[in-house]
Amino acid sequence: MEKSTSRQSRKKVVAVVGGGLVRQETQNIRRAKIVKGRSINLALSHRGRQALKHVGLEEKIVAKGIPMHARMIHSLNGKQSPIPYGRKGQYILSVDRANLNKELLTAAETYPNTKMNFDHKLQDWNAETGLMTFARLDGSKEQVKTDLIVGCDGAFSAVRKQFLRRSRFDYSQTYIPHGYMELTMLPINGEFAMKPNYLHIWPRNTFMMIALPNLDKTFTCTLFMPFEDFEKITTGDEVIEFFQKYFPDTIPLIGADTLQRDYFRLPAQAMVSVKCNPYHIGDACVLMGDAAHAVVPFYGQGMNAGFEDCIVFDEIMDQFNEDFSAVLPEYTRVRVPDDHAIADLAMYNYIEMRAHVNSKWFLFRKYVDNILYFFMPKTIIPLYTMVTFTRTRYHEAVKRWHWQNKVINRGLLLSAVGAVLGGSYLLIKNPPDINKLIVSAEKMWDRLVALRTL
Ligand code: EGU
Numbered sequence: 001m002e003k004s005t006s007r008q009s010r011k012k013v014v015a016v017v018g019g020g021l022v023r024q025e026t027q028n029i030r031r032a033k034i035v036k037g038r039s040i041n042l043a044l045s046h047r048g049r050q051a052l053k054h055v056g057l058e059e060k061i062v063a064k065g066i067p068m069h070a071r072m073i074h075s076l077n078g079k080q081s082p083i084p085y086g087r088k089g090q091y092i093l094s095v096d097r098a099n100l101n102k103e104l105l106t107a108a109e110t111y112p113n114t115k116m117n118f119d120h121k122l123q124d125w126n127a128e129t130g131l132m133t134f135a136r137l138d139g140s141k142e143q144v145k146t147d148l149i150v151g152c153d154g155a156f157s158a159v160r161k162q163f164l165r166r167s168r169f170d171y172s173q174t175y176i177p178h179g180y181m182e183l184t185m186l187p188i189n190g191e192f193a194m195k196p197n198y199l200h201i202w203p204r205n206t207f208m209m210i211a212l213p214n215l216d217k218t219f220t221c222t223l224f225m226p227f228e229d230f231e232k233i234t235t236g237d238e239v240i241e242f243f244q245k246y247f248p249d250t251i252p253l254i255g256a257d258t259l260q261r262d263y264f265r266l267p268a269q270a271m272v273s274v275k276c277n278p279y280h281i282g283d284a285c286v287l288m289g290d291a292a293h294a295v296v297p298f299y300g301q302g303m304n305a306g307f308e309d310c311i312v313f314d315e316i317m318d319q320f321n322e323d324f325s326a327v328l329p330e331y332t333r334v335r336v337p338d339d340h341a342i343a344d345l346a347m348y349n350y351i352e353m354r355a356h357v358n359s360k361w362f363l364f365r366k367y368v369d370n371i372l373y374f375f376m377p378k379t380i381i382p383l384y385t386m387v388t389f390t391r392t393r394y395h396e397a398v399k400r401w402h403w404q405n406k407v408i409n410r411g412l413l414l415s416a417v418g419a420v421l422g423g424s425y426l427l428i429k430n431p432p433d434i435n436k437l438i439v440s441a442e443k444m445w446d447r448l449v450a451l452r453t454l
Contacts, residue, residue: 345383
C-alpha cells in the first residue's frame, strides 16, 4: 500500500504482511475451500466495532452478526439460566470469520493505492536493509523493499522472527495445557437447536464448552479440555460416554452420530499466549494483532484487541503527522501495557475457570457483579463490562478492578463487623423468648429446604 501525506514529499510504500483473520491453505478467503483449524465464529464487541466504524464497515458487519444479549449457563442437570451482559442494548455479536475477512478484503480493494498479493509467504527479511523475500506457491521467489513493514501475520509471525534476534527484545510464549475442538450443532426442523441470541456456556471446571450461533441456524460448539483428556477418548463409544457424563443435554441436539464423526475429524487445536516488547524496529517495522500479542480466547478479546491496535496506531499517525520515526516508538509506548493487560486477563480467566468454575459458581459470581453494578453503576463496574463494552484502556480497567475489589472487600468486612456488633447489642438489650426462637428456627429450616429445591 502506498501512502501519500501532505507533510512528506515522497510517497511512502508500506507492506502489510498478513492482515486478515486468516490462516488457511490460501490467504484469499474467497478462493479457499476449507478453513482448517481456526475457529469459525468470533465474538465482536465494542472495541472491534469501533475499529470497523473507522473504516466504514461497522454497519455491514453488524448486519450479518447475531446479537448475544446474555450468556445461557447450562447446568449438568440440563437447567438453563440466562445472565444478561448488561443493560438493554449491551450485547456482543457472533460474527462469521470468513465473512469478516471477505468484507475487509473487498473494502481494502476499493483503495486505489493498494495492491494485494495472495499466496506470498514471507520467508525471510533483513531488519537492517528492510529487504523481504517472499515465496510464491510455484516455488518462485520475489524480493520487495518498502519504507515500512507492518507485521499482521498472526501468533506465529514471520515478521516477528527478526525481532527475536535483536538485543533488548522481550519475548514470552506460553502454551496452555488445554486444547479446543469445534463441533457443529445443526438446525432441528429448520430452526436453531437452542435459543439463538445467547452465548451458551457449559462450565465444568477443567472442561468447558461454549456455543455461538451462526446465520445458517447452526451453532458452533467449542469444547475446551486438557490435551491429555482429549487423548484418553479414542472411540466413538467413549465420546458418547464422555458427553453423557458432562454435557448430556447436548447429545440429542448435536446428534450422537454427528458428535462421533466431528470429534475425530480434526485433532484438538493448541492455544498459545504471546507477549513481547517493543512492537517496532526503528522507523522500519511494526507488529500488530496476534503477531504482537496472541491471547488465549477466555475473554473473547483476541480480534477486538487486534482491531483496537489499528485505531490506536491511526490516532498516533495523525498526532505525529505520519512520521514513522516518531509514530512507531509512541505506538509501542502506548499499546504494550494495554495488550499485556488483556493477555494477562485472558490467562487469569482461563486459570480461574479451570480451577473452580462450575455452573453454580459462574452464576453466583456474575449475579454479584450485576447486582453491585445495578445499585452502584458509578462505583462498581464489572471488569468484563469495562473490557467488553467500553474503550477503557485495558490496563486502566485492571487497575480500576483492583481498586473496586478493595472497596467491595472493605464493604463486606464492615458489614460483617457491623452485623456482629449490632446483633450482639440487640440480643443483650432484648433477650429473646426461647420458645419463639425455636418456632422461628423451624420456619428457617422450611425456608432452607425450599431454597435447596429452587
Ligand atoms: C471463548 C471462545 C464467558 C468465543 C469468558 C464469559 C470465548 C468466546 C467470559 C470463543 C466465558 C468466558 C466474554 C465475553 C467471551 C462471559 C467475557 C469467550 C467469547 C469474561 C469462539 N467472553 N467469549 N468473559 O462473560 O468477557 O460471558 O470461541 F465462558 S464474550 Cl471463558 Cl463478553
